[in-house]
Amino acid sequence: MSYFDRLEQELTAAAVRHRPRRQLVSHRVLAAAAVVVVALVAVAWQVSRPRSAYADTVTVQSTSAGVRVTVALRTAPPRAVVKDLRAHGLRADVFDAPTGPSEVGKLIGMSATGPGIVASGRFQVLIPSHWTGSFRVLEGAAAAPGAPYTEPSNAFAAGEPLACLRSGVRVHDLIAVARSRGVTVSWIGLTQTPPDDAAVTEAFATSASSVSAKADTSRVGSSIVCRS
Amino acid sequence: MSDVPAADHDSALLLRSVEDPAAFATFYRRNRDSLLTWLYRQTLDAEVAADLAAEVFAVVVERRDRFDPGRGPARAWLWGLANVELNRWRRRGAIAERARRRIGMPVLAVDDEAISYVETLVDIGQVAERLRGHVHRLPDGERAALELRVFHDLPYAEVASRLGCAPGAARVRVSRALARLRDLMGPEDRLVLSGGVGE
Numbered sequence: 001m002s003y004f005d006r007l008e009q010e011l012t013a014a015a016v017r018h019r020p021r022r023q024l025v026s027h028r029v030l031a032a033a034a035v036v037v038v039a040l041v042a043v044a045w046q047v048s049r050p051r052s053a054y055a056d057t058v059t060v061q062s063t064s065a066g067v068r069v070t071v072a073l074r075t076a077p078p079r080a081v082v083k084d085l086r087a088h089g090l091r092a093d094v095f096d097a098p099t100g101p102s103e104v105g106k107l108i109g110m111s112a113t114g115p116g117i118v119a120s121g122r123f124q125v126l127i128p129s130h131w132t133g134s135f136r137v138l139e140g141a142a143a144a145p146g147a148p149y150t151e152p153s154n155a156f157a158a159g160e161p162l163a164c165l166r167s168g169v170r171v172h173d174l175i176a177v178a179r180s181r182g183v184t185v186s187w188i189g190l191t192q193t194p195p196d197d198a199a200v201t202e203a204f205a206t207s208a209s210s211v212s213a214k215a216d217t218s219r220v221g222s223s224i225v226c227r228s
Numbered sequence: 229m230s231d232v233p234a235a236d237h238d239s240a241l242l243l244r245s246v247e248d249p250a251a252f253a254t255f256y257r258r259n260r261d262s263l264l265t266w267l268y269r270q271t272l273d274a275e276v277a278a279d280l281a282a283e284v285f286a287v288v289v290e291r292r293d294r295f296d297p298g299r300g301p302a303r304a305w306l307w308g309l310a311n312v313e314l315n316r317w318r319r320r321g322a323i324a325e326r327a328r329r330r331i332g333m334p335v336l337a338v339d340d341e342a343i344s345y346v347e348t349l350v351d352i353g354q355v356a357e358r359l360r361g362h363v364h365r366l367p368d369g370e371r372a373a374l375e376l377r378v379f380h381d382l383p384y385a386e387v388a389s390r391l392g393c394a395p396g397a398a399r400v401r402v403s404r405a406l407a408r409l410r411d412l413m414g415p416e417d418r419l420v421l422s423g424g425v426g427e
Contacts, residue, residue, distance in 0.1 A: 003342035007282055008256050014331040015249035015289045061322055064337035070321035119400050121407040124321050152365065189361035204365075214361055 058084040067131070071110060071123040078107050078139035091134035096141035100153030100160050100205045103140035108151050110137045148207045155203035155211045162203055162211060170221035172196035174203070177226050178211060188214040197221060238302035239295075246293050256285055259306060265349045266307070270314055272406040274346035278338045279323045284310045286327035343399070362412045366405050373401035374409075 001009075057076040061068045069090065071081055078094045085092035097108045109122035114133010118126040127133065143149050155162045161183045165174060171194050178185045187194060188202075199221035203213040238255060245252035263284065267277035287309050295305050317323050325335050359378065363371055369391070376387040377398070388398040 002345070003278065003336060003339055004260065004345065006336055007285070008253055008260075010333050010336065011256060011282075011285050011289055012249055012253045014286065014333045015245060015252040015292075018289055018331045019246070019249075059320065059322055064335075068322060072320050072322070119404060121404055122411050124407075188364070 056084070057081050058088060060088045060090075062129070063126075066118045066126045066128050069112075069125045069127060069135070071107070074107060074123060076107060077105075078137045081107060081110065081137045082135075085135055085137070090131075092137055093134070094139050095136045097138040097151045098143035098147060099140040099149045099151040100155075100157070100208070101142065102157035102159050103151065103153045104142050106140045108138035108140050110135050112136070143207065146208070148210075149205065152204035152206050152212070155205040155213070160205050161208065162205075164226035165200075165203075165224055167201055167203075168222050169200050169224045170196065171198045171200055171215055173221070173224050174200050174213060182209055184210045186210070186212050188212050190215070236301050236303075238306075239297045242288075242292055242295050242302040242305075243297065252289065252292070255288075255302070259303065260285075261349055263306065263310060264346050267310065267314065268346050268350050271317070272410045273403060274343040275338045275403070276317065276323065277346050278342050280310070280313055280317060282336065283324055283327055284313050286331055286333055287313070289333075290327050290331050340396075340399075359409055362409050363405075365412060366408055370401050370405035370408065373398050374405040377402045 057071065057073045057080050059068075059070045059072045061070070069085070069088075076084075082092045082094055092110075099108065110125065112120055112125045112127060112133055112135050114127070114131060116128040116131065117133070118128065120126070125135070138151070140151065140153075153160055156166050157163065161181060162174065162177055165177060175185060175193070177183075185203075194215035194217050197220050198215045198217045199219040201214050201216050203211050205211055238258060241251045241255040241258070245255060260281065264277055264281050267280050267284075268274055271277050271280070284306070288306065291309075295302060299305075313324060328335055359374075363374065366374065373387055373391060376382045376390060377384065382390075384395045384398050384402075387402070388395040391398060391401075393401075
């Protein structure tokens with residue numbers, strides 16, 4: 001029997017077991033009461049157990065495929081992620097990932113090294129039970145002058161080569177600013193420079209002096225002039 | 229619940245399912261594939277899409293008495309619930325199992341056959357051009373697997389053979405590559421990939 005047939009069977013069986021009864025009190029009244037109760041519990045909990053803003057940064061779940069380790073709070077500092085991983089009994093350390101100024105000190109992602117890794121993404125890794133490997137938590141670090149970034153950054157972000165521009169800028173304006181700052185531009189997915197009026201949708205800094213940009217040739221971009 | 233009569237078949241099935249669970253099975257069969265298609269386009273991960281669909285339908289079982297046809301058709305309600313679960317998955321990075329637990333339903337393991345089935349629902353090649361712009365940023369192994377599977381439409385066995393790895397490893401590489409692409413893509417690309425709400 002296929003997964004979806006079994007799912008139908010289980011859902012229908014659950015529907016037989018779970019026959020909801022009409023509510024005597026309206027859901028809105030119940031919801032309001034629940035909000036009050038939750039607020040009271042939250043206040044009491046905060047008062048009695050002050051916790052770090054980065055508690056529960058990492059979630060660890062057992063699944064049929066293995067143990068799923070996820071960075072749930074992607075804005076957390078890398079060291080908070082390491083601390084939380086260790087609190088779950090996992091080995092972890094911070095490693096530098098050379099990138100642009102806007103990403104320095106921020107969490108870039110994580111990777112796992114060790115035997116039997118089932119699946120690995122930037123913020124989620126699936127490992128076997130009783131795993132003996134360790135996690136590498138990547139923290140954005142300033143790249144050496146002229147060195148390529150191992151992790152591209154948003155070229156429009158503060159401190160980056162095209163900081164005065166933003167998504168939607170005309171190709172012509174982006175090229176002009178890049179040229180004035182000695183930044184080379186390559187176009188993602190295109191073999192030649194897109195039309196001057198096309199809109200730039202994204203731009204990634206791949207080093208302090210190079211940017212990979214993406215243009216939407218079906219859209220007209222906005223004219224933006226950098227003052228500085 | 230409103231006394232407004234259900235204007236469409238799905239709404240009628242959902243209303244009837246409160247007293248007649250067999251009606252729920254019909255509702256599930258009528259909406260399963262379109263929901264899976266939408267979830268797969270949103271997540272680019274067939275396993276996640278299948279698991280999310282299970283949780284969404286569990287929420288339907290749990291809350292079907294709250295469906296009010298006066299506020300919109302059943303499919304809109306279903307997609308509203310799916311959107312909540314999808315956003316929760318995006319925030320938490322993990323699929324909730326709460327509804328399944330609450331209604332006493334086991335969490336079924338999504339197997340290879342189910343993943344293959346979901347993958348057949350969406351012609352990922354149609355969105356390949358959108359993906360192509362970001363592919364160069366993937367690690368070599370993942371990029372090779374993705375290109376063979378998505379751009380050349382080869383089965384996993386063939387991808388594995390060409391890469392010299394097991395089919396399971398090839399699937400992991402493609403899944404990992406798609407997950408990375410999802411993180412790399414901007415909102416505009418995601419909008420195109422989503423293919424609209426409720427089809």
